[in-house]
Amino acid sequence: MNKKVTYSDIVNALSSKTGFSKQKSEAFVKALLNQVKDELRESGKASITNFGSFKVKEVAERQGKNPQTGDPIVIPAHKRVSFSPYKSLRENVNAKYGHLESELINEEEEGKQTDESTTDLTQDTQPNETTEPEYPEEEQADDVFAISTDPDAKEEASGDDEKSDDQIENEIEDDTPEQTEGDTNTGETEPEDDVESDEAEEDVEPEHAVTDSDASDGSERNYTNVLSIMAVLMLTVIAITTVWFLVDNGSGEKKQAVNGSQNNIQTGAVAQGSEVGQKVSLRTYESIKSEADELEKRIKALTQQAERLRAQQSEQSIRPAETEENPVSEKVSADEPSNQVSDTNEERSVNKRYEVQQGEWYWVISEKLYGKPRFWPLLFMENHSVNEDPDSLLKLTNISVPAMEGSADNPTSNDYKDLAAATKMVAEAYKKAGKSEKADEYEKFARMWEKMGA
Amino acid sequence: MTKSEVLKSISKELDLTIAETEQLYDSFVNGMNTLLSNNVGFTLPGVGSFSTELRDAHKSYNPHYEQMMLIPPKNVVHFSQSSTLKDEINRDSDE
Numbered sequence: 001m002n003k004k005v006t007y008s009d010i011v012n013a014l015s016s017k018t019g020f021s022k023q024k025s026e027a028f029v030k031a032l033l034n035q036v037k038d039e040l041r042e043s044g045k046a047s048i049t050n051f052g053s054f055k056v057k058e059v060a061e062r063q064g065k066n067p068q069t070g071d072p073i074v075i076p077a078h079k080r081v082s083f084s085p086y087k088s089l090r091e092n093v094n095a096k097y098g099h100l101e102s103e104l105i106n107e108e109e110e111g112k113q114t115d116e117s118t119t120d121l122t123q124d125t126q127p128n129e130t131t132e133p134e135y136p137e138e139e140q141a142d143d144v145f146a147i148s149t150d151p152d153a154k155e156e157a158s159g160d161d162e163k164s165d166d167q168i169e170n171e172i173e174d175d176t177p178e179q180t181e182g183d184t185n186t187g188e189t190e191p192e193d194d195v196e197s198d199e200a201e202e203d204v205e206p207e208h209a210v211t212d213s214d215a216s217d218g219s220e221r222n223y224t225n226v227l228s229i230m231a232v233l234m235l236t237v238i239a240i241t242t243v244w245f246l247v248d249n250g251s252g253e254k255k256q257a258v259n260g261s262q263n264n265i266q267t268g269a270v271a272q273g274s275e276v277g278q279k280v281s282l283r284t285y286e287s288i289k290s291e292a293d294e295l296e297k298r299i300k301a302l303t304q305q306a307e308r309l310r311a312q313q314s315e316q317s318i319r320p321a322e323t324e325e326n327p328v329s330e331k332v333s334a335d336e337p338s339n340q341v342s343d344t345n346e347e348r349s350v351n352k353r354y355e356v357q358q359g360e361w362y363w364v365i366s367e368k369l370y371g372k373p374r375f376w377p378l379l380f381m382e383n384h385s386v387n388e389d390p391d392s393l394l395k396l397t398n399i400s401v402p403a404m405e406g407s408a409d410n411p412t413s414n415d416y417k418d419l420a421a422a423t424k425m426v427a428e429a430y431k432k433a434g435k436s437e438k439a440d441e442y443e444k445f446a447r448m449w450e451k452m453g454a
Numbered sequence: 455m456t457k458s459e460v461l462k463s464i465s466k467e468l469d470l471t472i473a474e475t476e477q478l479y480d481s482f483v484n485g486m487n488t489l490l491s492n493n494v495g496f497t498l499p500g501v502g503s504f505s506t507e508l509r510d511a512h513k514s515y516n517p518h519y520e521q522m523m524l525i526p527p528k529n530v531v532h533f534s535q536s537s538t539l540k541d542e543i544n545r546d547s548d549e
Contacts, residue, residue: 004505005489005496010482017481024468028478031464033501039455041543049457051483052531054501056543079543081502083533085490092491093506093529100526104519374518445518 040081052085104448230292237295240302247309352401362390369401377422377442378402380429390429391438416453420446490531502535 362376427442495505
């Protein structure tokens with residue numbers, strides 16, 4: 001608890017220190033206090049140099065409560081004396097905690113939270129984009145099972161689906177260059193395929209135990225099953241490639257094309273069973289197998305392309321204002337949404353000029369240009385020397401605006417470093433202008449920015 | 455009113471030289487400062503009582519950073535006006 005010293009103790013200490021009698025000391029203290037009181041009464045202000053100043057303050061009428069009974073009381077308007085200690089006294093009293101400074105710990109945590117929330121949003125959208133391209137693969141798997149479980153039924157249905165077969169064959173004719181490539185490759189890889197084909201059969205068999213049980217009688221049936229799987233894969237790939245070409249040509253109708261592609265795949269899936277028999281008769285097993293291998297690779301490549309296309313489409317749907325003429329740049333923006341910000345900053349990197357209107361100050365200009373008034377030291381550093389008082393009104397009518405690496409809402413660590421340097425300069429300028437309190441304040445700010453930049 | 459004006463009027467009143475009054479003044483103010491610096495409170499009759507109190511660390515909104523900040527603990531001087539001073543001032547305003 002705080003100790004207390006009586007008035008007489010003070011007077012005694014004063015007399016012993018100065019060598020004056022107690023009467024003289026007390027008379028002095030009384031005279032001094034009377035001076036203060038008289039001054040307070042006359043001007044409403046008084047001060048004891050190096051100790052503190054007193055001020056009379058008006059207190060407005062307010063509603064209060066009787067602390068004992070709880071009855072409401074109207075406390076009338078009155079005056080009261082307030083005391084504010086001088087800086088030296090304030091610092092002496094607070095010497096124990098003087099080294100402490102307010103910290104930004106909470107802010108950083110909150111900042112991280114907001115960052116996380118924004119990243120969450122981007123993460124939310126990304127999984128959707130990644131999951132969508134998986135659909136064709138799933139369909140393929142379904143098709144494989146559908147065909148492998150009852151190949152007979154599919155072969156029976158082949159007669160019904162002749163029209164769709166023709167359609168797909170037309171599509172295949174469109175893609176003939178690719179197929180011929182596959183054929184030429186097969187010729188080179190045939191001997192290897194002979195060895196691998198046996199292994200491939202064994203690999204496939206356990207996956208489709210149902211088909212094995214159905215087709216356990218003859219090894220030829222096994223062949224047909226494997227062939228059917230390969231053919232299905234091939235057809236889906238062809239369907240995707242054609243769709244992709246369509247999408248590439250008619251960028252305006254991408255969505256429709258993709259939807260159409262899904263429909264094509266579905267119809268193709270129905271029709272696949274019918275083609276199995278034809279394919280077997282047309283091509284040897286090895287050539288088809290090698291083609292399928294190649295096409296599997298192509299599936300992967302195409303699914304990746306499909307992913308990109310989806311990303312583009314989502315981008316376009318979000319920002320319909322942007323033209324679709326250069327998909328490459330859109331791809332980049334789809335991969336890195338933050339590039340939007342950096343683009344605007346690149347524009348800023350060439351220092352803009354700003355026409356100062358009458359009565360505007362850094363604080364206001366900074367709010368206009370950066371969105372946040374607290375970045376004004378950047379403006380000061382860019383346009384003024386240390387010898388100018390930051391509070392003096394702008395003499396320049398046209399100032400250059402330094403660039404920021406990040407945005408005002410999300411500054412980079414370099415921005416913080418710049419800001420710290422600028423704030424330090426402002427503090428120095430204040431010091432030279434004789435405003436030590438403001439200088440101290442901005443030195444603190446500079447340290448704070450440095451911390452945030454670290 | 456500046457310190458020199460105060461010293462002049464007091465020296466007249468108490469029949470002291472200005473140098474002597476200044477010595478008294480300085481040691482009186484220094485004494486009060488050291489008392490408060492050591493967390494010792496005291497009362498000046500007719501004016502009020504002075505004491506120190508500790509303000510705990512707390513969180514507060516800093517408009518400059520537009521963020522919450524942790525304000526460290528602080529020891530401050532607390533002044534409580536005496537009832538006689540209060541009465542005198544309010545009587546003046548009533549008249």
